[in-house]
Amino acid sequence: MTNLAELAQPHAREAAPHTETLSGAEIIVRLLERQGIRTVAGIPGGPILPFYDALSRSTRIHHVLARHEQGAGFMAQGMARVTGQPAVCIASSGPGATNLLTAIADAKLDSIPLVAITGQVPQALIGTDAFQEVDTYGLSLPITKHNFLVSSAAELLEVLPRAFEIAASGRPGPVLVDVPKDVQTERISITDWPAPGTRQAPSPAPQALLQAAADLINGAEKPILYLGGGVVAGGAASLAVQLAEQAELPTVMTLMALGAMPVDHRLSLRMLGMHGARSTNLALDECDLLIAVGARFDDRATGQVAQFCPGARIVHIDIDPAELHKIKTAHVGITGDTAQVLQALLPLVEARQRPAWLARIDQLESEHPFPLPEDSHDPRSHFGLIRTVAACLDDEAIIATDVGQHQMWVAQAYPLRRPRQWLTSGGLGTMGFGLPAAIGAALAEPRRTVVCFTGDGSILMNIQELVTAAQEDANVKIIVMDNASLGLVHQQQTLFYKERVYASRFQAVPDFVQVARGCGIKAVDLDKSANPCADLLQALSSHGPCLIHVSIDLAHKVWPMVPPGAANRDMIG
Amino acid sequence: MTTQTRASAVLEIDVNNHAGVMAHVVGLFSRRAYNLEGIACLPVGDGRHSRIWLKVMEDERMPQVLRQVEKLEDVQGVRLHGGDHPVFTGLAAHFRQDG
Incomplete structure (x- = not known):
């Protein structure tokens, strides 16, 4: 049985090391506890049972028994999305693992930090088409940020903290750890515990690039700030609002960024793209500078890319270097943490007002009001x-x-x-x-x-x-x-x-x-x-x-709409 | 069929040596429908690391693919060489049609 006082003071343990003999399953539980995980969602099954047996003895972790592994995966996503911290889901081998895949792929595309732990058949049976065996490692490869197939209990001490570190660092994402049953039952002696895996500090952006971005913002007449999910993930929302207010930047948000700036803020043009307001897409069409922060120029946001912000120069800030120049070539591309970059950018950006540009946007909004249906005050519409x-x-x-x-x-x-x-x-x-x-x-x-x-x-x-x-x-x-x-x-x-x-x-x-x-x-x-x-x-x-x-009346459609493949200025409805 | 007009390139990729690394690297190309013309891989030094050599046809997707390769957790470094790099010309003798 775990000594609770010891757990509460992990450093005291390290100061006076003593050796314990634990199974791989017990090691996973202990590492999750040390990681600060207090709730996990999952479904047990044969090859993950040693882990569940160990989990049953944890007084710190509450296990939520989902009714389908995809449900468990999305519960973990819900935890991760509201806290910003990696959350954990558990599944058994075979169908348990395949049922998780959709939730993992979803986390990958929305950059949600997730650690999925799956049971696997014993190593001696891998590759034999054993009962409930599936190549979880191979299946999860293209839909995870990284994945592991663990081959020994000792390896868990390295892999699990690393999984949390990868999930939380840089652009967050899902990490899968596949643990064969014999790795869970293998017993080893442990004296030193690894530090919990935490987000690695991002490297600062070069001052010259920050100045180049600030120069473009200071020189623009019709700029638009374009916020994506990276602003939320990077904890940069209030800094983004501060930048918008300081330089009076009308601001659009992607679906993922809604709320980063209050959508009823005076500078908010709300959501852009396929189902954004027509006036928002038309304003983008006219802008001379687009400042993209933590956004990836997704096709639902841009419409036909060649026609997106056709007259604009582009400043693109993203923690993932592979997002820069992927869809649109940026005039200034800055790889960096959104909060850090905005913090460093703010002192370089001049406070100013843009009455002509805001008046033009007001004009677009009054010429193209949002198409509210007549019944929009009926609580059953x-x-x-x-x-x-x-x-x-x-x-x-x-x-x-x-x-x-x-x-x-x-x-x-x-x-x-x-x-x-x-x-x-x-x-x-x-x-x-x-x-x-x-x-x-x-x-x-x-x-x-x-x-x-x-x-x-x-x-x-x-x-x-x-x-x-x-x-x-x-x-x-x-x-x-x-x-x-x-x-x-x-x-x-x-x-x-x-x-x-x-x-x-x-x-x-x-x-x-x-x-x-x-x-x-x-x-x-x-x-x-x-x-x-x-x-x-x-x-x-x-x-x-x-x-x-x-x-709801089926006659109601989502209006306005950019037809698939069309330019955002050509909305219908 | 390869087109004569496109230049070939050789990528030299340093990776951690374990069972899944080839799948990570090669899969990244295949998922983008990016054909690999040649693959060579051997352990380096004490065997904890490997070096993967890839021969590819260069096109406009290349910079993006390189940035994605650099993001892989098990990749330590990527170097781009011209298509005439001797690593594959040296292997050519093993790839004659008559064996």
């Missing part, structure tokens, strides 16, 4: 619902979404005001992300209310996690915007496939309220509510999981 939910909550709430029309409507309409308030699957666009990510967020920050906006298509892709929400009494409010369709598919078929609607309308739909109750959580159907605002407020303000069902 798509925008009305989102606005009513926002009115019931403050900025402490966490807002998660699934993927589809509801995701874009929330991105357009919810007043996101702080970094890490917003959890959404941006790069991979994974339906099924929302519910387990919201549960993970609630586990990591139990005092906050976590709202998960979802659709009837998305929720079904991980609906089994309703049971996990009930089991953990997670404070998640699942709002199902139900149009009995795969709405974005339906929208694309309607617009771009001559209304040949196929395989996007559900012939059979579940009774979501009954399903929720059957899984042990409260549910309310606003369709049948005499006072939907009051019922919504009641559901959002009482503790614990609750599902809120609202039918």
Whole structure:
């Protein structure tokens, strides 16, 4: 049994070393404890059982039993997205590992620090097509930042801290550690424990590049600041707002960066790209300088690249050197930590006002107002619902979404005001992300209310996690915007496939309220509510999981829209 | 089929020597539909490190691929050589059609 006083003072242990004989499984548990991990999500199975046996004796780590490994992966993502720290998910070999892959790939594309630990068949059986054997290392290779197949218990002492270090350093990302069963049962003597793996300090950007960037900003007449997820990951949101205010820079955000600047800030032009406001994309079309910070010029943000900000010079700041010049050649490319670079840039940037440019943007906004539908004050319409939910909550709430029309409507309409308030699957666009990510967020920050906006298509892709929400009494409010369709598919078929609607309308739909109750959580159907605002407020303000069902008219589309492959200036709707 | 107009290049990549490294490096090229014309790899010194030599046809994707290779955790360094580097010309004798 672990001595708790000793664990609380790891340095005291190192000062008076003593030798312990531990199994690989016990070593993993101890390393996770020393790493500061207090909650893990996973599902056990044969080849990971030695680890689970050791975990059962940990008094420091709470294991959340998910109902599907993908759910466990997204719960870990939820924890990582709200805290910024690497979070851990666990799966067994074979199907356990393959079920994790989507959540890992999702973390890779959104640069989320994750450490996935998978059991593997004993080394003697690797390569024999053993029961539940799959090449987890090979499968995870292109979707992780790095991965390990551990070949001895001693190696764990090096690999696990390194996994956390890699996940958290530079551009964050997922790391997979595959541990054969015999490595988990191998017993070795340990005297010295490695230091926990932590984020490596980024190297400072060269002063000459910072000055070149500042010169471009100081000389620009029509600049736009373009914030991406790297601003959130780098903890640079307040510095970005400071830069915007100091140099009076109108600011656009990618889907991943929403909330980095409060979306209702006077300089905020909100989200750019495929479903951004038309005036925002037209302003980008006219800008003479684009200052990209922690953004990667994703195709949903840029539209047709050659036509994106055609007259602009580009300053690109990113911690990942491979992002510079990848899509657009930057005039000044700076590899560096977003917070560090902005901090160093601020004293070089002149305070000034840009009345002519702001007036031009005001003009674009009044010429192209956001197309709000007529029913947007009805709490049972798509925008009305989102606005009513926002009115019931403050900025402490966490807002998660699934993927589809509801995701874009929330991105357009919810007043996101702080970094890490917003959890959404941006790069991979994974339906099924929302519910387990919201549960993970609630586990990591139990005092906050976590709202998960979802659709009837998305929720079904991980609906089994309703049971996990009930089991953990997670404070998640699942709002199902139900149009009995795969709405974005339906929208694309309607617009771009001559209304040949196929395989996007559900012939059979579940009774979501009954399903929720059957899984042990409260549910309310606003369709049948005499006072939907009051019922919504009641559901959002009482503790614990609750599902809120609202039918949405399938005629509503996500407007405006850049047709796939078109330039951002050519929006429709 | 190789086009005569494109120049070939040789990459020299220093890596940690373990079972997954070749897959990491080679996979990075194949995922980008970037064909490798030649591969050679041997351990260096005490065997904790290896050197991978790759022969590729240069095109506009090359700078991006190089930056991605440099990001791999197990890669210590990458050097770019001209296509006439002797590492592959020396091997040519083993690749005659008649064996």
